Amino acid sequence: MLLPMAPTDSLFLLGESREHPMHVGGLAVFTPPEGTSAADLRAMFDTALAGDQVAAPFRKRARRSVTSLGQWGWDTLPHHEVDLEHHVRRDALPRPGGMAELMTLVSRLHGTLLDRSRPLWEMHLIEGLADGRYAVYTKIHHALADGASAMRLLRDSMSEDPHRRNMPAPWQPRTPLAAVPAPTASGDADTAVFGSALPSMAWDAARAAAGEVAGLLPAALGTMDRARRGKGGAVSLTAPHTVFNVPISGARHVAARSFPLERIRLLAKHADATINDIVLTMCAG
Structure with a gap:
């Protein structure tokens, strides 16, 4: 059964x-329990x-057809x-198994597109870190x-109790499985679902696109004007040649650094800001 996709979500597929x-990735490093x-x-x-049950979000495949126009x-x-x-999947790092080798592997994994013929996600268990993690x-x-x-999906598979075992994997259901909707009498489920949703979907998509264009046009004109006058900006005509202003x-x-959380908390306190503010500032800088 083909269910409608939000226009904003479909834009990520159209623009890829x-x-x-247009995927996002996350890396978490864990220390195994003693013993x-x-x-x-x-x-x-x-x-x-070995389990044969997969939660609904991890079974969703993006698809379009003639019946969905x-x-x-x-x-x-x-x-x-x-x-x-x-x-x-399971991956292993080459020796010496340090952070450099981990970043190289994650860079390669992150640089490949997800297979659109399947649900759009992957998870890799990476072994071989020299420190046992x-x-x-x-x-x-x-x-x-x-x-x-x-991150919420990943957090839900964890427990605050360090002694708890047999937690479900991130892709496994945490609630009783809901009943699968029965197909329509005609058997054309795609047409039935999309037939009632297409008018509103088309309107939402057109309205979202119009809003984007209305907002982008003034911003683009302002950016070009600043670039023409040598004021800098994203398309500055006088930008120096660096590793950043080349075709993508x-x-x-992928690169990573570690900082003590207490240090970030102290910065947030002195700056009268949140921890998130400090992390965003560090990343942007």
């Missing part, structure tokens, strides 16, 4: 290209993969059609979830 991927080994971790991983929609696959071995890299398309939603390719390079 090899040079401009555990890599074999224990792999056993937990294999147990999670080319509009993008969500096709929720049955559990048995989701190939977890494709979406959930392991990492989890998650990639999910922005049409399916934004960064905050993706599909390759990505």
Whole structure:
């Protein structure tokens, strides 16, 4: 059954290209509990993969057809059609297994587009860190979830109790499965669902596009005027040649730094700001 997709979400699919991927990613590094080994971790991983139930958000595949008049929609696959071995993978770092090797691997993983013939997400368990830790890299398309939603999905699979075990994997359901809607009498579920939704979808899409154009036109004219007068800006005609003002390719390079949380809290206190304000400022700088 093809369900309508929000116009803002479909824009992420329409605007995607090899040079401009539209997925978001997250990297988390974990320390195993005392007394555990890599074999224990792999056993937990294999147990999670052995399950045959996948939560609804992780079964949604983007699709469009003639019956939807080319509009993008969500096709929720049955559990048995989701190939977890494709979406959930295990990777190992080469020696010496430091942060440099981890960043190189994540850069390569993040630079590839998600397969649109499948649900738009991947999760990688990364082993081989020299200090005994392991990492989890998650990639999910922005049409399916934004960064905050993706982090919520990951957080929901964790517990504040360090002694709790057998938590569900991020892709596994946490509530009883809802009944799957029955197809319409004619059997043409796509047409039935989209038939009632197409007028409002078309109107929403047109209104969103008109709003974007109305807002972008003055901004673009102002930017070009500042560039013409040498005032700087995103398209400044006098910008120096640096590694940043070159055509964007599909390759990505991930870099990371660690800072004590107490230091960030202290900065937020002195600046009368939030922790989020400080982190955003550091990233922007």
